[in-house]
Amino acid sequence: MxxxxxxxxxxxxxxxxxxxxxxxxxxxxxxxxxxxxxxxxxxxxxxxxxxxxxxxxxxxxxxxxxxxxxxxxxxxxxxxxxxxxxxxxxxxxxxxxxxxxxxxxxxxxxxxxxxxxxxxxxxxxxxxxxxxxxxxxxxxxxxxxxxxxxxxxxxxxxxxxxxxxxxxxxxxxxxxxxxxxxxxxxxxxxxxxxxxxxxxxxxxxxxxxxxxxxxxxxxxxxxxxxxxxxxxxxxxxxxxxxxxxxxxxxxxxxxxxxxxxxxxxxxxxxxxxxxxxxxxxxxxxxxxxAKSVVPGKYDLVLDPHHLGLTIHESVGHPLELDRVLGYEANYAGTSFATLEWKAKKAPYGSKQVNIVADKLQPGSLGAVGYDDEGVKTKRWDLIKEGVLVDYEKIRDQAHIVGQNESDGCCYAQSWQDVQFQRMPNVSLQPGKAKLSVDELVKGVDKGIYIAGNGSFSIDQQRYNFQFGGQVFYAIEKGKITEMLEDVAYQANTQEFWNSCAAVCDESDYRFAGFFNDGKGQPSQSSAVSHGSATTRFNGVNVINTARKIG
Missing domain, CATH: 3.30.2290.10 (PmbA/TldD superfamily)
Known part of the structure; x- marks a missing residue:
């Protein structure tokens, strides 16, 4: 099969x-x-x-x-x-x-x-x-x-x-x-x-x-x-x-x-x-x-098991250099984060946003010693204090961005498929200051805590998106009050990551992951992890997925 x-x-x-x-x-x-x-x-x-x-x-x-x-x-x-x-x-x-x-x-x-x-x-x-x-x-x-x-x-x-x-x-x-x-x-x-x-x-x-x-x-x-x-x-x-x-x-x-x-x-x-x-x-x-959510602006507290998918779609894929260059458009298009966009140094996110590609993380799906081009794997910065600093690239792409080294992220799903550029582990770094999940929630006056992955959609340039989840809880005046239903949030990639206000410390850091990240034509499947700690995003637009429009 x-x-x-x-x-x-x-x-x-x-x-x-x-x-x-x-x-x-x-x-x-x-x-x-x-x-x-x-x-x-x-x-x-x-x-x-x-x-x-x-x-x-x-x-x-x-x-x-x-x-x-x-x-x-x-x-x-x-x-x-x-x-x-x-x-x-x-x-x-x-x-x-x-x-x-x-x-x-x-x-x-x-x-x-x-x-x-x-x-x-x-x-x-x-x-x-x-x-x-x-x-x-x-x-x-x-x-x-x-x-x-x-x-x-x-x-x-x-x-x-x-x-x-x-x-x-x-x-x-x-x-x-x-x-x-x-x-x-x-x-x-x-x-x-x-x-x-x-x-x-x-x-x-x-x-x-x-x-x-x-x-x-x-x-x-x-x-x-x-x-x-x-x-x-x-x-x-x-x-x-x-x-x-x-x-x-x-x-x-x-x-x-x-x-x-x-x-x-x-x-x-x-x-x-x-x-x-x-x-x-x-x-x-x-x-x-559970109470159906009232649409509006909320501060979101996102569990790592949920945030992993948002990282995957709004950071991992748009920073694949083949998408950036327009060489790859299967599975939801190319990327807004073009070489020209990067040169403008527009903020990808707030200063709290530090995202790395890392093929060395123990226990992660992407942890291997060498990629399918024989390149030794490594860790490198993608977004540093909110600024896009690098992409994900392989041996025949490095010269295009003036570099002379592959990032070691070239893979094939099997022996019978040709290897090509794939997403490495892409992870949001935990906050440096000590911050527990309960302390993070205490700073929220009106918000929603979300855990688990639900339905989602994202446009052809990985910019406008909508994400749901598995379980939702209302946050009022710094405390979890009740379970909610019918929650999804909408944003564009820049707005969302610029709304990042705080990230819990390393004690809360853990992985989400995907066994079946699809890409290419003919399609290939790859496995990848995304690490993060619980993270707060301020003033995000929340919709009610059960309400009829019009």
Whole structure:
């Protein structure tokens, strides 16, 4: 099953079940779960890589890289008291990218033999030479030293694929039972696990072996009031993480409480699905009788699990250099933050807004040692004290902005897809002064606290937007007073980030994340995290999503 062909899990009809949108899953062939623990000898991968590189150079390539990838996926799907599906897949193959006559060419194969990869390399050169007949400007790569034979492994404590399926099923069914005990009418829970075994080699002299792990527990609960016919749902407040199964062993030190009166709990490097699903069932029930919001201007206090999506859409995507340059317009367009706009030094946000790209953050989805061009990953500033200072870029883009170094954010979703510029982890830095969530709320006279992701929309230049959430609480004179419903806020990117008034300190910092960030044509999916602490935005326009217009 191809990633782009997989429909995923979505919220279903009223009165039925509720599930969040899920990533395209399982770009490979079904396998016995025990086969997911097998590996490929590094020496074998080096021989295959050399066969591809030598064939490419012999055919006329001035540069070549080869990616040997083994991609493992497992998904466990449950509903109420039963298992709906268990999926274990493997995809294994080789992608070869070359420059010949100053032009890119790419080919891939699942014939993983020396002859097979050499044939793919020769085909990639033929494609590059054919492309060069219409190429207007030759590819210019930022210099990149070779690292020799190196490796990087995700610092996991327990490989999720080694955990018996029965144990994982028990965890999900126990969570479902807890939701039903606390008033849920319907409940689904899911556990996704991914392992990418990636080997990269290039004519620059790198042979890089990486072992990458990701995990995502999630659920959706729905409560139906039979008397009124009303129903409400709440999704999990978990974040997908670049961790192993240890993520599902709750640690008290990883729990972060929302403001007093909100009954919200956030999680850092471990997650308590039982606690979260219990709260979700209770909150979904409360939402049925919650007061509908009165539209107007409010100070917003945004939980990191909610703010991550706003960062993703209004900062992460518009600072992708290919969108800025107009090379990429799929999945909601280009960017308002053009090179000309940046040169004017117009404020992207207030002085409280410091946003970094960071491929090194432990536990994040984007944490790897090297990207798919063999560039060592790093951290760099995007927005500093409200001013846009840099973009996200790869080797063939750096010269366009007068730089001579890639940012290490070039990726492909699998061996059979060509690598291109992707979003790194993009995170709002916590405040430097000590500031708790309760202290942040105390400064709000009329506001709304928002947790979780809801529906959203953003225009074709990543400028005008609207965001909803999962759970909303009114703030009056510095205190949480009651639950609200039908809340969404509207703004443009500059107005919103310039309204940022305060950010909680590092003790509240945690990740939101996305397993399935779509981009490109044909579409590719990527995983990315966004860190932040709870943050306050003053005077934001709030609408009532239940009210009719006109």
């Amino acid at each position: 191809k990633r782009r062909d997989f429909v995923g899990l979505t919220g279903l009809a009223a009165g039925a079940l509720f599930l969040p949108s899920m990533p395209g899953f399982g770009a490979g062939n079904p396998v016995d779960p025990s086969q997911l623990l097998e590996g490929v000898d590094t020496a074998v991968k080096k021989r295959l890589a050399d066969a591809a590189l030598n064939a490419a150079k012999s055919a006329g390539a001035t540069y070549a890289d080869v990616r040997i990838g083994r991609y493992l996926n497992q998904g466990i799907f449950t509903r109420e008291k039963q298992v709906q599906n268990i999926s274990s897949t493997e995809s294994y193959g080789v992608g070869v990218r070359v420059i010949a006559n100053g032009t890119w060419g790419f080919a891939a194969t699942n014939t993983v033999t020396e002859a097979g990869v050499a044939k793919a390399a020769q085909l990639a050169v033929q494609i590059a030479k054919a492309n060069s007949k219409v190429q207007k400007e030759q590819v210019k790569l930022a210099p990149q030293k070779g690292y020799g034979e190196v490796s990087w492994k995700a610092p996991i404590q327990q490989n999720a694929f080694e955990v018996p399926i029965a144990q994982k099923v028990d965890l999900l069914l126990n969570a479902n039972a807890k939701a039903l005990e606390n008033g849920a009418s319907f409940v689904n829970s899911v556990l996704f696990q991914v392992n990418e075994q990636k080997y990269f080699a290039s004519t620059d002299g790198s042979y890089i072996d990486q072992d990458i792990h990701r995990i995502f527990p999630t659920f959706g609960v729905t409560v139906v009031d039979r008397a009124s016919g009303k129903f409400r749902s709440r999704q999990a407040l978990s974040a997908p993480m670049g961790l192993g199964y240890e993520y599902l062993t709750p640690k008290a030190a990883d729990k972060v409480r929302g403001p007093a009166g909100s009954d919200i709990v956030g999680y850092k490097q471990s997650y308590d699905i039982i606690e979260d699903i219990t709260a979700a069932a209770k909150q979904a029930k409360q939402k049925i009788t």
